[in-house]
Amino acid sequence: MAYNSENVFAKILRGEIPCAKLLENEYALSFKDINPQAPIHVLVIPKGAYVDFADFVAKATDAEIAGFNRTVAEVAKQLELTVPGYRLIVNSGANGGQEVPHYHIHIMGGRNLGPMLSRA
Ligand code: AMP
Numbered sequence: 164m165a166y167n168s169e170n171v172f173a174k175i176l177r178g179e180i181p182c183a184k185l186l187e188n189e190y191a192l193s194f195k196d197i198n199p200q201a202p203i204h205v206l207v208i209p210k211g212a213y214v215d216f217a218d219f220v221a222k223a224t225d226a227e228i229a230g231f232n233r234t235v236a237e238v239a240k241q242l243e244l245t246v247p248g249y250r251l252i253v254n255s256g257a258n259g260g261q262e263v264p265h266y267h268i269h270i271m272g273g274r275n276l277g278p279m280l281s282r283a
Contacts, residue, residue, distance in 0.1 A: 164264065166212045172265035176210065186238050190230030193238045193270075202273025203242055203249070207235045213266040215255045235268050244272040250279075 175182045182194035196204040209231045213219040239249055249272030254261040
């Protein structure tokens, strides 16, 4: 799938719509999810234009991949989630339930999150 620069996260990166920013560096932007599914639910998105996980690992530079993933760990640390623990979620494509076609990682925590998937 080609990258669509009108997606909501692209608009956030361009400053066209606001976000509750937590951390920003040359590789990534982190902000609170607008519809939190856990007491702590934040998103980390790469600065570059990548549709999903596969697109990111195929096209991003090694520096971008390392910088992005280190930012995820840094955000979790700043949120004091490292010791109690947390969950990272990457939805990809239709079966993965991806809604926004700009690669992102969900960081979720603040309570025991229970089983990895619902049993439904
Ligand atoms: P996904 O289903 O993995 O694509 O997740 C997309 C996430 O983006 C959902 O959890 C939404 O609640 C979140 N989201 C959508 N629009 C915004 C926004 N403007 N600001 C923050 N989070 C958003």
